[in-house]
Amino acid sequence: MNPSLKAVVFDLDGVITDTAEHHYLAWKAIGDELGLPFTRSFNENLKGVSRMESLRLLLSLSKEPLRFTEEQLEALATRKNELYKRLIMEITPQDALPGIPELLDELKRRGVKTAIASASKNAFTVIDNLRMNDRFDCIVDAAQIRNSKPDPEVFLKAAELLGVEPEACVGVEDAVAGVEAIRAANMASIAIGDAAAFPEADLVLPSTGELTVERVREAWERKRKA
Known part of the structure; x- marks a missing residue:
């Protein structure tokens, strides 16, 4: 491993485990309650997006303007x-x-630090259920930041807690907003998914099964040479 690479920062949903189905089912229940045509296809728009922004996207499916108070939105x-x-x-x-x-x-x-940078407020619960607490040096979730992806705050916070410069990190994401956040943080970026969806990523892999130390190093080198 290149000695200048000090940390890898991972998104949670779709990278460490696939909680997309759990999110979909929960949002679908809210959509059904409100009579909104929430589909798996539309659910893709919610990847890497904060809960309140996801709710606003869901409500945008209504043909008629839906008026809720802030308290009602929070309750939903x-x-x-x-x-x-x-x-x-x-x-x-x-x-x-x-x-x-x-x-x-x-x-x-190899002495490379690892962190979670998640838009979820349930990252600690998911990592605990996966029994992966000892595999990460820190976890940053939505409760610790003010700005959601594509703002780089969550990745910058992870680097800060790890005690490393953002430039010494590789970020791993499966959402376009997440890759934008990694790039804005000046980290090397790896996207998991369809290459056509991530033209700005330093490296795109079709699945986590291909995410090895060698591929991490490849993304790191591409960023350094860019």
Whole structure:
């Protein structure tokens, strides 16, 4: 591993484990309650987005303007989160995405720090259910920041807590907003997904199963040479 690379900062949903289905089911329940045509396709717009912004996107599906007070919006968002929290209690260590446990172990062996940078307020619960607490040096979730992705705050906060410069980090994401946040933080970026969706990423991989120390190094080198 290049000695100048000091840390890898991971998004949670879709990178460490796939909680997208849990989010979808919880938002779908709220959408059904409000009579909104919430679909799996539309759910893709909510990836990497804060809970309140996700709610506003959901409400935009209404043909007629929906008027809610801030208190009512908070209540809807809270209800969605309670549904989601019940669903994620079913997560077990077997729900870690392919290659992730092995990658984390290898990074630790090489002395590279690791962190979670998540838009979720339930990141600690998910990591606890995955039994991965000892695999990350720090976890930054939505409760610790003011600005959601694509603002770089969550990644910058992770670097700060790790005690490393952002330029010494590689960020891993599966959402466009997340990759934008990584780039804005001046970190090397790895996107998980369709290459066509991430033209700005330093490296795009189709799945976490291909995310190895060697590919992390590749993204790092590409960023340095750019």
